[in-house]
Amino acid sequence: MRAIVFANGEIRDLQGAKELINPGDILIAADGGARFCREMDLIPDILIGDLDSVSKKDEDYFQKAGTKILKFEPRKDETDLELALLHSLSLEIEQIIILGGLGRRWDHSLANLLLPALPALDSLNISFWEEGQWIYLIRNEIEIKADRGSTLSLIPLGGDAEGVNTKGLEWPLIDETLVFGATRGLSNKVLQEKVSIKIKKGKLLCVYGAKD
Template identity: 40%
Template sequence: MKAVIFAGGTVDDYRLQKKYVVGADIIICADSGVRHAFMMGITPDLVVGDMDSVVPEDLNRIKELGIEQETFAAEKDFTDTELALEKAYQRGATEAVILGGIGDRPDHSLANILLMVNFKKRGLEVRLAGENWEMFLIEGQVQISGKKGDLLSLIPLSREVSGIETRGLYYPLKNETIPMGTSRGISNVFLGDEVMVRTKKGLLLAVKLART
């Protein structure tokens, strides 16, 4: 089951990001993320948060459209984005895409990246996406689609990630270990349309950047 989460961060091109909504089983907006959904012409299934940054126009539209709304106190122990992910998890989602998850609040942006780790442990695969980039986690083996010239960075989120092997990248990795806190895996390059990444132990953050 696929969930799409609209957070309140930056969305520059609604046309390019609308592709991520295709196939969504549930659409949840975290607070002011509802503005992004409305700008895409999308009616969400649920809006959650403290509603402190939702403009009156959007609040009225939520009521007019009869959209389910769950309002929480402004003083709470989790962000609105985490709350939206929790609701997606509770409703059976096994994968989620966050749009607007990166913005001009570096603390929120970093928290959203680390939320992927928390929910992966619980069985919900989360990725962050933008106009020409995606972030997701790798543990084990994955195939990644792209185009020749696209960039792929592999960043350890464990103390170290061992047994890293890649195919289809300009700088191949062969049973290598990368410790946390180094830039060894930054800015590798797709040689074609498909890349394989395999790890034996540890968790990688993958950042794929499409070359335009």
């Protein structure tokens, strides 16, 4: 099962975001991410958070429309997005696409990008989307359907990524180590419609679709 999670960042391409949604997807609004549901004329299945960024009018609107509302106290240890991801574990969800995960608040953007590395979320396949760009967390291996000539970058997360192997890229990596903090994995080029990436140890953030 797949979920679309709306975070309270920015979505510049609302139409492109809406086209990602498939029938049967679970729609989860993390607090202020509910505004994107209103703008796209969508009714989320779940609205979760302390709701400090949701007007009483919108809260009532979604509740009457059948949205399940999970309201938390403002003084809490988790962000609303983290609450949304943790709650998804109880819904037998396997894949999550986060929309609005990045924005003007660098602290929130960085924290959001690190959330998929939370051990409690290891069972979830989590990705971010914004204006045609994707960000994936790779724990072991991934295969991506890609456009030839597009850009793909690999960024070590939390330490070195060891035993990195790639196929379908202009500059292949063969059992190599990408050092945490170094930029060697940036701006590779896609040669084939399917790109495979495997690692033996560590974690990688894969950024695909960036424009030069």
